[in-house]
Amino acid sequence: MDELNQKLAIRLGFGSLVPFILLTVACWVAHPDWLGFFIRAQLYYGIVILSFLGGLHWGVTIMAGGKDHEEAKKALIWGVIPTLIAWCSMINMLFGFVVQVVGFIAAYQIDKRLYQSYGIPDWFIKLRLQLTRVVVGAQIFTFIAANVRSYIAN
Numbered sequence: 067m068d069e070l071n072q073k074l075a076i077r078l079g080f081g082s083l084v085p086f087i088l089l090t091v092a093c094w095v096a097h098p099d100w101l102g103f104f105i106r107a108q109l110y111y112g113i114v115i116l117s118f119l120g121g122l123h124w125g126v127t128i129m130a131g132g133k134d135h136e137e138a139k140k141a142l143i144w145g146v147i148p149t150l151i152a153w154c155s156m157i158n159m160l161f162g163f164v165v166q167v168v169g170f171i172a173a174y175q176i177d178k179r180l181y182q183s184y185g186i187p188d189w190f191i192k193l194r195l196q197l198t199r200v201v202v203g204a205q206i207f208t209f210i211a212a213n214v215r216s217y218i219a220n
Contacts, residue, residue, distance in 0.1 A: 120148030
């Protein structure tokens with residue numbers, strides 16, 4: 067990837083954090099009548115992004131053209147697991163944030179290993195770590211806001 071596209075990928079990656087950050091802030095400052103909307107929006111956005119992270123493995127595997135059958139098999143199987151984790155986070159709104167935090171951390175840890183086997187550049191793995199830290203923080207602070215603000219409202 068040339069330097070221009072690398073910079074674009076980094077900008078887009080950080081741009082994808084905007085909804086996480088804004089929704090977290092909204093959960094702390096919005097009128098209590100809107101709290102449920104912002105909590106659900108945060109949970110749903112997490113579902114989309116966690117599913118996207120799994121899909122990346124399919125794309126990389128397909129682009130690799132089957133160089134290593136066992137690695138491709140692992141990548142394709144792992145590629146659907148983040149989506150299943152995301153789906154499980156819909157069981158209960160507040161439990162969903164715990165599931166997503168675990169899912170995002172697991173996705174990063176597994177991605178770090180698989181991306182090295184794909185030959186993905188180090189800058190991308192470092193970017194994933196930075197993005198994962200912000201996403202996990204946003205999910206945790208949204209979970210806290212949901213509990214604190216709901217308790218205060220009652």
